[in-house]
Amino acid sequence: MKQSVNKVMSNESGSSLVFAMLVSFLLITSAAIVVHFSNTELLSAKKQDYQTSAFYIAEAGLERAINEINKKLPLEQNPEDVHYNNVFFQDGTYNVIVQERKNAHNELVGWDIESTGKYEGETEVINAFVKQPIIQQPYSSDFNFALFGNEKVMVQTFSASVLFVVNITHKIQLTGDAHGNDRITFRHNVLDILGSTPRVNLNNYNGKISKVSSSNRSNIEVTRWNPINEPNRFPQYERILLPRFDFDHARKMAKKHGVYRDRSVTNVNLLEIINLINLMPNSELIFIEGDLNLIGVGSTLLSDLLRNFDNKTIIVNGTVTGLDLLSSKNLNIIAKGDIISAGIADIIPDLTGGAPFRGLLFSEGDITFHANLIVNGHVAGRNVSVGASLSEGILRNVLGGLTQIINGLLRIVGDDMHLKYDEDVFNLPYSIGFKENYVEVVEQRER
Structure with a gap:
């Protein structure tokens, strides 16, 4: 009778150990999964932040190009001369290319601008077409x-x-x-x-x-x-x-x-x-x-x-x-x-x-x-x-x-x-x- 009780207790102890080990494994696995996904989310969030920064840097390059074109037009200078290579901005860089766009009659209709922003290995590109708006009265109101x-x-x-x-x-x-x-x-x-x-x-x-x-x-x-x-x-x-x-x-x-x-x-x-x-x-x-x-x-x-x-x-x-x-x-x-x-x-x-x-x-x-x-x-x-x-x-x-x-x-x-x-x-x-x-x-x- 005593031996039978000891045998039952021994079996229950073994089962508890297996159960405990299984629970521990599941907890460790779950923790690993959580850590993995947390790291992935952190990396994804960081990547998104880097991409956003690269976009803003590209946008800064575009803004600079537009401002430079607007300075050149009143001076009758060629805006196609506007281009920037590896300009440092907010811990990143941007490159800008400006090209004339002409119609089938070889008339200038505007400019294509490509601005590329780079930040921590991420790259974002903005393509824009800019043109001069139309007015009917071309002179200042000071002149008649x-x-x-x-x-x-x-x-x-x-x-x-x-x-x-x-x-x-x-x-x-x-x-x-x-x-x-x-x-x-x-x-x-x-x-x-x-x-x-x-x-x-x-x-x-x-x-x-x-x-x-x-x-x-x-x-x-x-x-x-x-x-x-x-x-x-x-x-x-x-x-x-x-x-x-x-x-x-x-x-x-x-x-x-x-x-x-x-x-x-x-x-x-x-x-x-x-x-x-x-x-x-x-x-x-x-x-x-x-x-x-x-x-x-x-x-x-x-x-x-x-x-x-x-x-x-x-x-x-x-x-x-x-x-x-x-x-x-x-x-x-x-x-x-x-x-x-x-x-x-x-x-x-x-x-x-x-x-x-x-x-x-x-x-x-x-x-x-x-x-x-x-x-x-x-x-x-x-x-x-x-x-x-x-x-x-x-x-x-x-x-x-x-x-x-x-x-x-x-x-x-x-x-x-x-x-x-x-x-x-x-x-x-x-x-x-x-x-x-x-x-x-x-x-x-x-x-």
């Missing part, structure tokens, strides 16, 4: 520019006075501001024999004096005015940039809402112009992918047709030639190339002289009118030259006088100039307009 030249401005006309008997006076009037960065000239070319030189009229605009400015007051010449003695009327400013028009956006809007021509339009092909105008009645916006040539459009038919340009905005991805008989209302002409009015040959048949119209006349190239120019709006280009030199003025008046005598009228062809500012011309259709001198992010992705 009737006339603007990124480099030089020349406005000149011809007058003659002989012993006060023969008096041919052609006025130059400015109502608003005018600016030429390198030089600006308002000049009466005078054939003067014991007569008097007419004065350039600088009229008030909205209760303010009209100002003629340049980067240096010594670069300003205005007949019968002394810029040095009148600094308020003839101020000098830091260089002001010629605005950049967004041709890419205007092209898209013309394809969607207006008229788009994928080739040049010239007067040589009269049917082409008539076809274009027939498409225009309900279209405020016309985009021409090439040149617009209107030289020799003196026929009554075509002159009447051209009056259909009223209330239109014409964008030309090339040069504009002609315009001598174009006298539309609310017409905007914006060209990537030069705008040229041929002058004498086109003026004589009509004897109107020049192109009076209300609207915006803008070129990223040069604007040249060999005749008079009467604009109620805004004129701007790289260089702007308007009017006749002394020899051209004499020739035009002699030819014009002979033509009028033949017609039974004793009248001399006039070369009056009047450039008047009108801010309403910047109300362009379909939100087309000019580029700001800064960029903003329009697309961004992380990887």
Whole structure:
């Protein structure tokens, strides 16, 4: 009996030991699992922290690149020069690459930025596309520019006075501001024999004096005015940039809402112009992918047709030639190339002289009118030259006088100039307009 009890107790002790060992194993295993997962979670959390730090470092590189681009644009410097390699930041580093993005017409539409941030072995990459937003009024509210030249401005006309008997006076009037960065000239070319030189009229605009400015007051010449003695009327400013028009956006809007021509339009092909105008009645916006040539459009038919340009905005991805008989209302002409009015040959048949119209006349190239120019709006280009030199003025008046005598009228062809500012011309259709001198992010992705 005693042996049986001892045997049972021995068996129970062995079972308890096995049970205890099993529990200990399970506890140790569970503890190991907990420690493992805890370490994994700690490592994962640390990795996530490192990735977050790498992302913020990449974001810092992107911000720096955008700030640098915004510094370069007002200075007309190339933002593509912006790039950084292994720049230390918050115990990590970033690399930044900036590349231009161009459309199918080789026009700059913005910049692609890739910023790579590194921190404790983790890498994050941010890709962003930045571009300049569009504005319609490209100048500061401090300026009321009737006339603007990124480099030089020349406005000149011809007058003659002989012993006060023969008096041919052609006025130059400015109502608003005018600016030429390198030089600006308002000049009466005078054939003067014991007569008097007419004065350039600088009229008030909205209760303010009209100002003629340049980067240096010594670069300003205005007949019968002394810029040095009148600094308020003839101020000098830091260089002001010629605005950049967004041709890419205007092209898209013309394809969607207006008229788009994928080739040049010239007067040589009269049917082409008539076809274009027939498409225009309900279209405020016309985009021409090439040149617009209107030289020799003196026929009554075509002159009447051209009056259909009223209330239109014409964008030309090339040069504009002609315009001598174009006298539309609310017409905007914006060209990537030069705008040229041929002058004498086109003026004589009509004897109107020049192109009076209300609207915006803008070129990223040069604007040249060999005749008079009467604009109620805004004129701007790289260089702007308007009017006749002394020899051209004499020739035009002699030819014009002979033509009028033949017609039974004793009248001399006039070369009056009047450039008047009108801010309403910047109300362009379909939100087309000019580029700001800064960029903003329009697309961004992380990887």
